[in-house]
Amino acid sequence: MKYKLTLLASLVASFSSFAAPKNIIYMIGDGMGPAYTTAYRYYMDNPATKVVDPTVFDSILKGMAHTYPDDDTVVTDSAAGATALSTGTKSYNGAIAVDTAKHDLKTMLEIAKEHGKTTALVATSQINHATPASFAAHNVSRRNYNEIANDYIDNKINGKLAVDLMLGGGTDYFIREDRNIVAEFKQAGYQYEDDFAALENINSIPGLGLFAPVAFPAAIDANPDRLEKMTKKALSLLHKQNNKGFFVMIEGSQIDWCGHANDIACAMHEMHDFANAISVAKDYVDANPDTLLVITADHSTGGLTLGANGEYKWLRDVVKGVKASAPVITKALMNAEDLAATWPQYSSIPLTTAYLEQLTKAKVAGEKALNKAIRHIIDAESFTGWTTSGHTAIDVQVFAHGQHANDFVGSQNNTAIAEKLIGYIKQ
Numbered sequence: 001m002k003y004k005l006t007l008l009a010s011l012v013a014s015f016s017s018f019a020a021p022k023n024i025i026y027m028i029g030d031g032m033g034p035a036y037t038t039a040y041r042y043y044m045d046n047p048a049t050k051v052v053d054p055t056v057f058d059s060i061l062k063g064m065a066h067t068y069p070d071d072d073t074v075v076t077d078s079a080a081g082a083t084a085l086s087t088g089t090k091s092y093n094g095a096i097a098v099d100t101a102k103h104d105l106k107t108m109l110e111i112a113k114e115h116g117k118t119t120a121l122v123a124t125s126q127i128n129h130a131t132p133a134s135f136a137a138h139n140v141s142r143r144n145y146n147e148i149a150n151d152y153i154d155n156k157i158n159g160k161l162a163v164d165l166m167l168g169g170g171t172d173y174f175i176r177e178d179r180n181i182v183a184e185f186k187q188a189g190y191q192y193e194d195d196f197a198a199l200e201n202i203n204s205i206p207g208l209g210l211f212a213p214v215a216f217p218a219a220i221d222a223n224p225d226r227l228e229k230m231t232k233k234a235l236s237l238l239h240k241q242n243n244k245g246f247f248v249m250i251e252g253s254q255i256d257w258c259g260h261a262n263d264i265a266c267a268m269h270e271m272h273d274f275a276n277a278i279s280v281a282k283d284y285v286d287a288n289p290d291t292l293l294v295i296t297a298d299h300s301t302g303g304l305t306l307g308a309n310g311e312y313k314w315l316r317d318v319v320k321g322v323k324a325s326a327p328v329i330t331k332a333l334m335n336a337e338d339l340a341a342t343w344p345q346y347s348s349i350p351l352t353t354a355y356l357e358q359l360t361k362a363k364v365a366g367e368k369a370l371n372k373a374i375r376h377i378i379d380a381e382s383f384t385g386w387t388t389s390g391h392t393a394i395d396v397q398v399f400a401h402g403q404h405a406n407d408f409v410g411s412q413n414n415t416a417i418a419e420k421l422i423g424y425i426k427q
Helices: 002-018 034-044 076-087 108-116 130-136 145-154 181-189 194-203 228-238 254-260 264-287 315-318 325-335 337-346 353-365 367-382 414-426
Strands: 024-030 061-066 118-126 165-170 191-193 207-210 246-252 291-296 396-402 410-413
Touching: 024 076, 024 264, 024 414, 034 246, 034 264, 034 315, 034 396, 061 414, 076 108, 076 130, 108 118, 108 130, 108 414, 118 130, 118 181, 118 228, 118 353, 130 145, 130 246, 145 181, 145 194, 165 228, 181 191, 181 207, 181 254, 191 194, 191 315, 194 228, 194 396, 228 264, 246 264, 254 264, 264 291, 264 315, 291 414, 315 367, 325 337, 325 353, 337 353, 353 367, 410 414
Parallel strands: 024 246, 024 291, 061 410, 118 165, 118 246, 165 207, 191 207
Antiparallel strands: 061 396, 291 396
């Protein structure tokens, strides 16, 4: 009898390993190349320990993904990257779930809806930005924000709205003179909130939360745990609605924006919010083993390097001592009568005579010059390097946890990630 029970348990475990996950949590760190996860490890390390402490990323690393678009540029943008990650098809830079011939591509969110799953999108950008848009809309250009917002209400799957829950920013695109899309969602039965402090008031699906006119402020400047909180809320609501399972895409949108700005302190705060959101998702998977968590990036941004100017060091404590994003510091210094008195409110870097002269001269030249001077001082003191204000073509990491996590081991095309996830959804 004991042998039979052991054999039955073994068969159940074997079947479970082949069965498709009921729920899929897909997380995309926009712009999050390997240098960002490495920097975050050093940024978070406890200096009291000899060994550098691992982070949540280290515990679930599986492989790498190739990010090139369907042209000869090699360097993708977020729209083409997200289209590859949502449809399994590479396209041109700027494409929102359309192919190079500009024909609509079916996304995994749409397929999930077809199969009766509850669907959700969460982002710290406007919810109609390139990455979330590539899961629920179709457009020849990522810049057509109003048209993309329209798609969220006009695009139907078997007569039903494609996305059951949306949390992010973007009221400027959803409440317009020509169309009030929020009112249309309300008429369709969606709960709606536009105050982030009232996030908990959304207590059922369908739901819509638009918490900023465009995007949230940078995590370093306000609401440092906004993605973590939205992830908790989304998973809580999806769990209650979990009949045939769910699909949710959660984006750490502004890692990319900090990379474009070459703002290392900004980037580390975005990484921290994203890492905490991942921990929430990982805990959900541990409590619900019929769930798969997959995390990757669409590309890397900024050409971030740890160590610069020929020096073999990177000083994370300098980065930790920065208390606001470069644009916020810039505005504060532009409005300050005394730069020497104002600087310590935003950075622990000693303001030397040379640095004071640099800031004073830059202030006269204007905000753009002052912003650049601020970032130069932070980078010089921390030995942070950047090669570009744009994207790079390096491979990005793939992380997974839960059922079928090992399917993502190794070097793979970004389209292969989507192909595997779509395969699970269709089972």
